[in-house]
Amino acid sequence: MTVGEAQDFSRFFSAEAKARKSSPLKTCIHLFQDPNITFLGGGLPLSKYFPWDNLKVESPLPPFKNGIGHPPSGDAEDTCLVHVRRDETTKAGDTIDVPLSRALQYGHSQGQPEVLSFVREHTGLVHDMKYSDWDVMATTGNTGAWESTLRIFCEKGDTILTEQHTFSSSIYAAEAQGINVFPVPLDDNGIIPERLEYILDNWNPEAKKPKLLYTIPTGQNPTGSSLSDDRKAEIYRIAQKHDFLILEDEPYYFLQMDKYEQDVSKRKTTTFDSHADFIASLTKSFISLDTEGRVIRADSFSKVLGPGTRLGWIVASKQIVSTYVRLHEMTIQNPSGFSQSIVGGTLNRWGQDGYLDWLIGLRVEYNEKRDVAIDALHKYLPETPIFHVNPPIAGMFFTISIDTSKHPEFASKYLSKPELVEQAIYEKMIESGVLIVPGAWFKADGDTQPPQPAENKKELDPTRIFFRGTFAAVPLDKLQEGIKKVGVALKQEFQL
Incomplete structure (x- = not known):
């Protein structure tokens, strides 16, 4: 299939991004290792003054017959050995390794070639x-990539625009940076395209329209929801209609799982x-x-390697x-x-x-952890419509949705304010010896000046709150023990 080139979206660049020039010093660093050049052009220390002569790391060896959690023995049949040396003569791309003489030196702001070629x-x-003219660049993880994105656009x-509840650091x-974060309602399946389109169709014409949607489409943090392929297609159509960019933040993309089945025999x-x-089998990505080139995908090794x-x-x-490279030349370098030597070499x-074998192994591990968590929630949560659990199909989070209006003291003690019930539940959890995080910590609630119509910020279920838990952080026995404490605390708080 013949594909075209990306559109020019420089109209979305910030004044800072438009004003930034490439560093002229970076244009000549590739000559540092040219044997025909006497390099007097930059403040690059000789690599013999780096104190590390070589680096050895071991990992399990594909296809990981004993599972991804099985430590390597050191024997050739189950151990992948990366031995990186301080080699001053190896040129970028000559080998599968990033030698320490280059890895620890200035340069390669886009990333080391051995890493970039793999990704x-x-x-x-x-x-x-x-589209044909796409590329990749290395980042310091998705949090740093997001910070750069804000500065660029x-x-x-x-x-x-963001999901109504999203990663609080974002x-x-x-x-x-003085940027308004406007919420888009979501349900058990992520952003609701109809609500997104309604908000933009009825945008206050006196306020600048959004130029960017930030979304965590798969295993969303904090809600655990995942967008279907159909919803993604609709959201992309809306992005074209209202001319904005999409930043898909996808650290959990490869933590996709089977649909939860409550009946163990099935x-x-x-x-x-x-x-x-x-x-x-993987869900389609926005990218x-x-x-047209209106999607920026942020990928990460954080949740799949470390x-x-x-x-x-x-x-x-x-x-x-x-444009990212020009920024990073002046910031993170x-x-x-x-990391690039270890990850690239591995x-x-x-x-x-x-x-891919490693990622399939992760799927097996997280499938089991998810099942244990949701089983425990079904076992220990009081059986009442007050509480709702949406079993995730990706990621590492589960949520317990709670109808605060059903609290016996909702009106008297808590003045019909869901946030007061939420705080009381949080304190009850801590008192019970378990940490589970209030949804309010992740709530986006910004607005424009002049503000948007009230209907654009209407909450679908204003008395419902939720708490986010993870099944990734503790062993399975501790996971079950913690969820039992959650169930007991909720039962006591709601006097059930």
């Missing part, structure tokens, strides 16, 4: 890109005949629907990627060289098939 191939395999006083990062773990079958790697990547049109030895 480019991975992106092409998984997302079936619909937004001015103080601009408005962005809200705070925007608000700190459960069966999905197996895949091939890696192609696994890829075909895979994008024919949060402390602080390594992720952006997929976008080359025009947009180059580049993600950690150690993934290039695993190969694309090995990495």
